[in-house]
Amino acid sequence: MLDNFPFYLGLLIIILLLIMLANKIKVAYPVLLVLAGLVISFIPGVPTINIEPELIFFIFLPPLLYEAAWTVSWKEMWRWRRIITSFAFVVVFVSALSVALVANYLIPGFSLALGFVLGGIVSPPDAVSAGAILKFVKVPKTISSILEGESLLNDASSLIIFRFAMIAVATEQFIFYKAAMSFSWMIFGGVAIGLLIGWLFMKAHKYLPTDANADIVLSLLTPYIIYLAAEEAHSSGVLAVVSCGLLLSNNRHRFLSSKSRLQGINVWESFCFILNGLVFMLIGLDLPQITKGLEEASISLPTAIGYGVVITIVLIISRILSSYGAVIVTLIARNFITVADRRHPGYKTPFILGWTGMRGVVSLAAALSIPVYLNNGNGFPQRNLILFITFIVILLTLLIQGLTLPYFIRKIKLTDIYDPLPRDEANHLLRQELAEFALHYLKTNYDDQVKDNTSLQHLIQKWEQHSKGIDDESIEQHHKHIYLDLLNQQRKWLINKNKADQTLDESIIRRQMHYLDIEEEKLRYL
Structure with missing residues (x-):
């Protein structure tokens, strides 16, 4: 680690320069960072990067989710709760199911359970990518609120699908009632643990003789403690962190001083800025290891790329169709229940929501977490191919959707469709x-x-x-x-x-x- 310290230090400098360049040319920085990682990985003498899934799941994911929960509006989430939950759960499941069926039909030796493993990995869009792109274009607050709310929940739903599929592959059976009980505990247990520990931290901030520095350190520890506690209880660490972040964010003026709030914003923005930059650079740097595994599995590169392109197309189409399906359901439901907005959104809004499907860090982390061997000692089937397809999906969605989304938003002109006032x-x-x-x-x-x-x-x-x-x-x-x-x-x-x-x-x-x-x-x- 110490031998490669100059290399990692250089990476940080490159990340900063590339993000400055991205802001200058108005391109989402995840796109540039992934491409830069690819280029650097082919330079002779560059150290081999082996990304441990625990590094992303535990080091990167909790603080990024926690910070996102602090910035999102609970009021807006509740207002658009039906469309957000449909995108975060129903659309994610439809995407995973579509991928599972296509992979099972198209790829030799790919069982339906393996298809759901792949579907669970690639189904959740990445919030960081969408946020970085939307920074350069003006969209109605409704669109950004739905995307922010979805991003907090879709990681949890996709990882739940992934876990159940992994169990089915390992045991070659699926017991419905056990899965339903486990599914319920992962959701409700994760939320309950997050709210409980969040309440305890809120009391600690309020009643302990802390100053701004202590408050900030406590806030940095909070997502890690909550994620670890929830995972140890076999519930959803993602939902635990999100529920805690929403609770503390909604009550921040009750237990934090003005100084703690002001300094905390600066610390968290800088911290997450570095984490986001590193994780997208690491995605690009990991390509040599992924292609090496593909060669070991005796799968030709053009064939694997073809599979990745097909799965990417399936994901894009299924999300767009699901977006229009969600609008149709809302239009029908408004005749029976109260919905957030009774106006017809037209054909433009569902398309934009469907096109914001860039994949990223969670998909890579889930793919890397697939074990090399099953409990019986046999190798995990199609592991290297799943890793490569995941990488292709991340790369193509970032390049195709990431680069064209600003153009579509400007062309369609969504501004003020929903916003009551400028x-x-x-x-x-x-x-x-x-x-x-x-x-x-x-x-x-x-x-x-x-x-x-x-x-x-x-x-x-x-x-x-x-x-x-x-x-x-x-x-x-x-x-x-x-x-x-x-x-x-x-x-x-x-x-x-x-x-x-x-x-x-x-x-x-x-x-x-x-x-x-x-x-x-x-x-x-x-």
Whole structure:
């Protein structure tokens, strides 16, 4: 490890440069990183990279899922819960079933159980890839909310399919009632463990004498502890981490100080930035090991590439058809139940949702976790071919869908199909309402102090002008508690506003919360 340290250090520098280049040319950085990894892997003298599945499942996956759960809006997830769960579970299962049937028919010696192993591996789209692409194009908040919500759950559903298929391959039998019991425990047990440990960590943050540094360290430990606890209990570590992240994110203003929130955002963004960069680079670097295994299995490279291309086409078509199927079901269901939006989405929205099917880290980790040998000592059937097909699927979906998705979004022009107000206008209106609330609160609760203090009068004038900030240096020390109280009341008002107005984009609320945290921190240094 120490001998290759300069190589890994160089990789980090290359990752940073490539991400800068990706931002410059407006290309999703996972595409460039995978291609760069491929190129580097063919350079003579480059150390051989052996990716351990535990490295991705335990080191990379928990913090990436946890950070995603902190950034996603629970309100938006609940609003679009039916379409999100259908994409995260039904569409994933349809994709896995389609792959299983095609692989069983097309590939010699590929049983239906092996088909489901492959289907479980390649069925979940990668959230990081979609997020990196959507950063360069403007899409309705509805689309991004559905994709964010789906990304938190589809990893769990695909890994559950993968585990049951692995059991079927190893034991050559499938007992339905045992599978149903195990499936229920993995879902409900994972969620329960995540909520329980999340509640304990929330109390630890709140009642222990922690500072910002301790809070951040605790937050870094949380996803690993939860994932390990859930996996040891044979439930879903993915669902445990996601449920915990959603719980803590939704209550962050109850147990974390403004300083912990501000510093924590910077730490987590930098941490996940490096993890995402490394994992996509490693995908490309692992190609020589995968092709070597293919040669050992006496499978020609053109044949294996052909299988990978067919499976990729099956995945793309099945997801697009499933997207239109989900819309049809929603249109029928709205006649009997209340749905989030009764308007017809047209043919454009389902296509975009269906085209955002880039595969990534979870698929690679699941493929690598396939054991070389079964419990009876026999080699795992078709392991090397499954690994190679997985790599082809990741590469093709990143290149084909990843590079063309921005073009389709611009061409189709989805903007404002669902969004009730443009984001700038919604943000302006919210700031006006927040300023009016602040003025009313100051005049109602501190009217006597305002009359006798010029600094507080100046504060009122600033809010009346809807300015971006105030002159904190004019606030005397013994009057700072009034402004701190005002900031706390504004946070409560924003939380209530978020709950009351279901059409308001929660990211705008969080932006104002962030502004209030900055205002509070400014007071501490005066």
